[in-house]
Amino acid sequence: MLYFLQQLVTNPLLLLGIVVAFGACIFIHELGHYLAARWRGLIAERFSIGFGPKLFGWTDKHGCTWQVSPIPLGGYVLLPQLADMKGIEGESERSRQDELPPISYTDKMVVSVAGAFFNLIFAFVLATVLWGIGQQQDGRYTSTQVGYIGQVQVQSADGETRGQAWESPLQLGDTILAVDGSKVKDYEDLVGVVATSSGRDAEGRPEVKLTIERNGEVQDIVVHPDTESRGIRILPIMPAYEMYVDKTSEHSPAAQAGLQSGDQLLSVAGQPLYSIPQLSTYLDAHEDELSTFTILRDGKELTVQMEPEEVVINKAGDATPMIGVHFAVGSVLVHENPVEQVGSAATFIFRILGALLNPRSDVGLSDMSSVVGISQALLTAFEQGIRFVLNFLVVINVNLAILNLLPIPVLDGGHMAFATIAKLRGKPIPANVIGALQGSFMVLLLGLMLYVSFFDVRRVNEQAEYQQEALSLQQQSVAPVFDGLDADEAKAAQEPGS
Numbered sequence: 184m185l186y187f188l189q190q191l192v193t194n195p196l197l198l199l200g201i202v203v204a205f206g207a208c209i210f211i212h213e214l215g216h217y218l219a220a221r222w223r224g225l226i227a228e229r230f231s232i233g234f235g236p237k238l239f240g241w242t243d244k245h246g247c248t249w250q251v252s253p254i255p256l257g258g259y260v261l262l263p264q265l266a267d268m269k270g271i272e273g274e275s276e277r278s279r280q281d282e283l284p285p286i287s288y289t290d291k292m293v294v295s296v297a298g299a300f301f302n303l304i305f306a307f308v309l310a311t312v313l314w315g316i317g318q319q320q321d322g323r324y325t326s327t328q329v330g331y332i333g334q335v336q337v338q339s340a341d342g343e344t345r346g347q348a349w350e351s352p353l354q355l356g357d358t359i360l361a362v363d364g365s366k367v368k369d370y371e372d373l374v375g376v377v378a379t380s381s382g383r384d385a386e387g388r389p390e391v392k393l394t395i396e397r398n399g400e401v402q403d404i405v406v407h408p409d410t411e412s413r414g415i416r417i418l419p420i421m422p423a424y425e426m427y428v429d430k431t432s433e434h435s436p437a438a439q440a441g442l443q444s445g446d447q448l449l450s451v452a453g454q455p456l457y458s459i460p461q462l463s464t465y466l467d468a469h470e471d472e473l474s475t476f477t478i479l480r481d482g483k484e485l486t487v488q489m490e491p492e493e494v495v496i497n498k499a500g501d502a503t504p505m506i507g508v509h510f511a512v513g514s515v516l517v518h519e520n521p522v523e524q525v526g527s528a529a530t531f532i533f534r535i536l537g538a539l540l541n542p543r544s545d546v547g548l549s550d551m552s553s554v555v556g557i558s559q560a561l562l563t564a565f566e567q568g569i570r571f572v573l574n575f576l577v578v579i580n581v582n583l584a585i586l587n588l589l590p591i592p593v594l595d596g597g598h599m600a601f602a603t604i605a606k607l608r609g610k611p612i613p614a615n616v617i618g619a620l621q622g623s624f625m626v627l628l629l630g631l632m633l634y635v636s637f638f639d640v641r642r643v644n645e646q647a648e649y650q651q652e653a654l655s656l657q658q659q660s661v662a663p664v665f666d667g668l669d670a671d672e673a674k675a676a677q678e679p680g681s
Contacts, residue, residue, distance in 0.1 A: 215301025229261035291602040299584035306580035310521035317516035323424040324370040330423030330458030361394040379538035423457035435507020436489040470504035528581040556639035
């Protein structure tokens with residue numbers, strides 16, 4: 184949390200960017216309500232970004248006060264003909280609701296759905312811009328082919344937690360096509376589908392069915408996912424990617440063997456190479472052996488022999504076997520059309536909602552993100568560049584559209600539900616009933632936000648601690664063995680090096 188706050192304090196432009204980005208999403212949503220209300224002839228008294236007393240604002244020629252308020256939990260348009268929301272939006276300054284001209288069922292539905300509709304329009308606009316400029320995607324995570332199978336943490340009889348090989352029918356080189364029947368397009372998609380899965384075996388253990396392609400044949404296998412620290416399901420695997428040499432360390436085995444920039448490592452000792460962690464694991468198991476590597480150079484396959492050397496990786500004197508290769512880590516520019524982008528965001532959100540409602544899944548309310556978590560994610564997006572910001576805002580706007588249409592009192596979907604029930608009954612729902620429901624659900628939502636925020640703060644603190652550890656590792660390093668690797672690969676390289 185301190186890291187997050189330090190970033191905002193030391194870089195006011197980032198803070199301004201987050202405020203503007205959030206404010207734009209809220210403004211677009213409320214603008215939809217306002218314009219629909221004007222179109223349908225409703226009286227709009229107040230347009231507020233934020234809740235609470237007015238910080239500043241103005242009144243337009245139609246008598247609507249436009250204002251900014253201090254509590255950054257959303258916004259509202261005060262429409263007394265639509266619903267009595269004085270407990271949340273404040274008192275109406277005009278006539279009491281029963282003295283205002285009545286509005287039709289169609290008016291209520293159009294105005295209520297307009298906010299979500301405008302968020303979707305905004306999402307499509309942002310997605311169209313992103314389609315034009317392209318999204319940067321880490322080249323290592325565009326595949327669902329298995330490039331590395333890691334360990335899982337198990338507790339032994341003496342109470343100690345140790346790593347052991349994950350027992351699974353998956354093999355290196357398998358390509359995962361679907362999880363529980365849902366197709367997956369890349370590694371990120373695979374992670375999301377597994378995390379929100381709900382299958383369990385007869386003993387109650389998490390279980391997923393994977394559709395894989397192995398040696399040209401499609402088959403189904405059943406695996407038991409591991410769980411990470413928060414209890415979310417994960418497959419302890421990393422995707423496969425092509426391994427190109429960026430450079431070699433001076434006097435290293437790779438340099439002595441004549442490896443050049445642009446060479447692609449294909450195999451070692453006859454085993455196909457799929458990832459850096461896989462290579463590191465092999466070197467750790469064969470640190471005193473001369474191994475034969477097959478490489479591809481200018482379209483021709485060549486063989487070279489290398490024996491790894493122990494390299495000290497920190498001031499504590501820890502050493503690991505390496506061949507001295509710095510691998511090129513690149514990104515690809517993906518031009519995904521707006522329909523696919525918005526569709527992917529909607530699928531992701533519905534998947535999360537489904538997991539929350541399914542008692543067999545391992546996703547809980549504590550795994551959701553509050554303003555704290557979303558702000559942290561947006562901060563990270565700003566640090567990575569405009570493409571990541573646009574992608575994040577597409578997801579946020581689709582999220583706002585879907586969640587606001589849920590039939591929950593105080594949300595737009597609640598207004599629509601009340602209007603529909605009144606239409607079916609042939610008479611309005613008593614105001615005291617609506618007020619009681621809205622008040623109760625407002626308390627529940629505020630409690631939920633506080634609950635989720637608590638876990639968000641804890642997650643942000645954990646991330647900050649991890650970043651400090653990564654920084655400490657980088658400062659302690661006495662050899663440039665991690666050039667070109669991100670934090671995950673650097674961590675993997677500590678055990679068996681490359």
